[in-house]
Amino acid sequence: MKVVINGIDKMIPNDVTTIQQLLEHLKIGEKKAVVERNGNILTKDEHKNEAIEEGDRIEIVHFVGGG
Amino acid sequence: MLKIGPYTFRSRLFLGTGKYDSAETQNKAIAASETEVLTFAVRRMNIFDETKPDPFESTDVSKFKLLPNTAGAKTAEEAVRIAKMAKAADMCDMVKVEVIGCDKTLLPDPIETLRASEMLLEEGFTVLAYTSDDVVLARRLRELGVHAVMPGAAPIGTGLGIINPYNLQHIIEQSDVPVIVDAGIGSPKDAAYAMELGADGILLNTAVSDAKDPEKMAAAMKYAVEAGRLGYEAGRIEKKFYASASSPTEGLSRV
Numbered sequence: 659m660k661v662v663i664n665g666i667d668k669m670i671p672n673d674v675t676t677i678q679q680l681l682e683h684l685k686i687g688e689k690k691a692v693v694e695r696n697g698n699i700l701t702k703d704e705h706k707n708e709a710i711e712e713g714d715r716i717e718i719v720h721f722v723g724g725g
Numbered sequence: 726m727l728k729i730g731p732y733t734f735r736s737r738l739f740l741g742t743g744k745y746d747s748a749e750t751q752n753k754a755i756a757a758s759e760t761e762v763l764t765f766a767v768r769r770m771n772i773f774d775e776t777k778p779d780p781f782e783s784t785d786v787s788k789f790k791l792l793p794n795t796a797g798a799k800t801a802e803e804a805v806r807i808a809k810m811a812k813a814a815d816m817c818d819m820v821k822v823e824v825i826g827c828d829k830t831l832l833p834d835p836i837e838t839l840r841a842s843e844m845l846l847e848e849g850f851t852v853l854a855y856t857s858d859d860v861v862l863a864r865r866l867r868e869l870g871v872h873a874v875m876p877g878a879a880p881i882g883t884g885l886g887i888i889n890p891y892n893l894q895h896i897i898e899q900s901d902v903p904v905i906v907d908a909g910i911g912s913p914k915d916a917a918y919a920m921e922l923g924a925d926g927i928l929l930n931t932a933v934s935d936a937k938d939p940e941k942m943a944a945a946m947k948y949a950v951e952a953g954r955l956g957y958e959a960g961r962i963e964k965k966f967y968a969s970a971s972s973p974t975e976g977l978s979r980v
Contacts, residue, residue, distance in 0.1 A: 664769045684772055689782075691770055692813045699809050717769065719810050723751070724766025724794055725741025725881065725908070725930030 661714045670710075678705040680716070692719050727926055729903055730819070730851035730872035732790060736761045737920070738950045739792065739905065740943070741930025748783040750939050755784070758943035764792045764821060764928065767807050786816075792853065794821040801840035808845055819851040821875065821907075821928075831881040835862050843869050855907050858892040864899060873902055875928060878919060879909025882931045886915035890922060897923040913942075913949035920953025921961065 660669055663684075674683045677693050677700060693700045693708075694717040700708055710716070727734040739762040745751035755763065763786060793811035798804035801824065808820040822841050826834025833855055839862070842854045846869060853873040854866045863874045876896050879885035886909065887893060897904050903925035910916050910929040919927055927950050936942035 664772060666773060686770065686772065689770075690814050690816070692767075692810045694810065699806075699813050701813055702815060718772060719767050720770045721765040721791070721793065721811070721814065721816075722768045723742035723745065724796055725743045725764055725928075 659710075659712045661710060661712070661716055663716045664718060675710060676706060677708040677710065677716075680710055681705065681718075684718075686718070690720055693717070694719070727903060729853065732819070732851070734761045734790070734926075736947075736950075737926040737954060738916075738947055739764060739907075739926060739928040740933065741928065742784070743930050744934040745939065751934070752784055753940040754933050754943040755789075756943075757940045758933070758947050760947075761790055762792050762928075763789045764794055764930070765811075766794055766796050767811050768797075790819065791817040792819050792821050793817065794823045794855070795841065796823045796825070798824050798841070799826070799834070799837070800824065801837045801844055804837070804841035805844050805848070808850060809848070812850070818849070819853060819872075820845060821853045821855055822871075823855045832857050832877070835859065838862075839865060839869070842866055842871050846870050853905065858889050858896065860892055860895045860899070863896045863904075867900060867902055871902065873905050873925075874900060875905045875907035877908040878906050878915060879911075881908040883909055884911030884932060885909055886911050887918055887922075890918070893919070893924070894922050910946075913945045916946050916949040917953035917956070920950055921956045923957050924953075926950070 674680050696715050727737050736759050738760050740758050740760040741764045795804035795807040798807055804824050824834045824837040824841055825831050842852050845852050852871045853875055854871045855875045856862055858876045866874050878887045905926040905928050906919040906924045907928040910932045916927045933939050933942045
């Protein structure tokens with residue numbers, strides 16, 4: 659299925675159906691990522707049950723150095 | 726002790742984490758500064774570009790209070806979104822409101838800063854508002870209920886030091902919440918000066934990260950902040966036009 663991740667069109671396997679599975683698929687499961695799905699910021703607890711659907715706009719952000 | 730909202734800090738020096746050459750240099754500077762508060766930005770993860778490692782991963786942040794900024798935001802709504810993303814990481818509820826309104830000077834947009842602060846206070850954040858050295862804007866932010874005001878000494882990254890000590894003194898004198906001088910600090914002298922004027926703390930980044938020896942400069946800033954604070958508490962002497970001898974004028978031995 660096709661989704662937009664951080665502004666880039668990406669094909670992801672059809673067995674990736676939740677945010678948690680997406681983070682695992684992208685190998686960022688253990689990192690301190692914050693995910694926003696279609697403008698809705700998710701808490702970590704919500705990753706497990708939040709579904710992914712065709713055409714979703716996913717933002718994955720984290721802390722970087724800054725002043 | 727410095728109290729901001731529900732938090733208490735021994736160190737009055739907050740350190741930014743941007744622009745270091747390497748994670749090793751950054752970690753040494755952080756240690757030398759003895760800071761308890763580190764600032765961060767929130768950005769998209771480099772998921773598809775493994776050639777850009779995240780230098781931040783090598784820093785153990787568990788010992789620090791994290792202060793995410795909303796840098797990159799140009800409107801209050803964008804700032805609120807960034808702050809909420811930072812909070813969703815479960816690492817902090819403090820936020821440095823930073824809404825830039827001018828690309829050349831990186832000075833904050835006063836109206837969007839005020840709006841963002843109001844919205845974030847309503848959401849329950851501990852709000853530290855980065856502002857210009859405008860006396861009235863600082864007051865308006867305090868009236869909203871921000872937990873600290875953070876007037877810039879000079880524009881971000883310029884190292885120009887305190888451009889308007891007059892305004893800064895008025896902000897400090899009027900403030901009933903901590904005043905953290907943020908941005909524009911160039912050297913330990915600037916940090917000490919701000920503290921002598923009565924600032925409650927200093928937030929700096931470039932002055933350390935871009936110094937020839939960031940670790941040494943971090944230590945220097947630590948001492949400068951402490952010296953300035955002690956000097957403020959001790960109370961400096963009046964400036965006088967005429968000299969007055971420190972040694973006794975009587976009892977001089979003569980030939």
